Amino acid sequence: xxxxxxxxxxxNMVRMLAEQGETDSIDLGPELPRSTLTHHTSLLRESGVVFxxxxxxxxxxxxxxxxxxxxxxxxxxxxxxxxxxxxDDRGEAGA
Numbered sequence: 001x002x003x004x005x006x007x008x009x010x011x012n013m014v015r016m017l018a019e020q021g022e023t024d025s026i027d028l029g030p031e032l033p034r035s036t037l038t039h040h041t042s043l044l045r046e047s048g049v050v051f052x053x054x055x056x057x058x059x060x061x062x063x064x065x066x067x068x069x070x071x072x073x074x075x076x077x078x079x080x081x082x083x084x085x086x087x088d089d090r091g092e093a094g095a
């Protein structure tokens with residue numbers, strides 16, 4: 001799990017899932033090539049961080065919050081709390 005969350009792109013994807021709930025995989029990285037998006041979502045799925053289901057042509061992804069909390073209490077929340085996304089205000093770091 002920690003390896004899956006060690007990559008900033010995947011960590012940002014998990015953060016988006018935590019905020020938005022179940023999401024179409026395309027919405028997690030609309031600017032990314034499909035092969036790159038598939039690679040990262042597959043790694044998150046294989047590591048047990050997300051659950052993936054097909055819905056027609058969509059690939060719906062949701063965070064396995066309950067499972068992760070049961071197995072690693074507090075870890076996901078701690079990782080997400082400590083993560084500063086690229087969209088966050090960088091001016092606060094120097095304050």
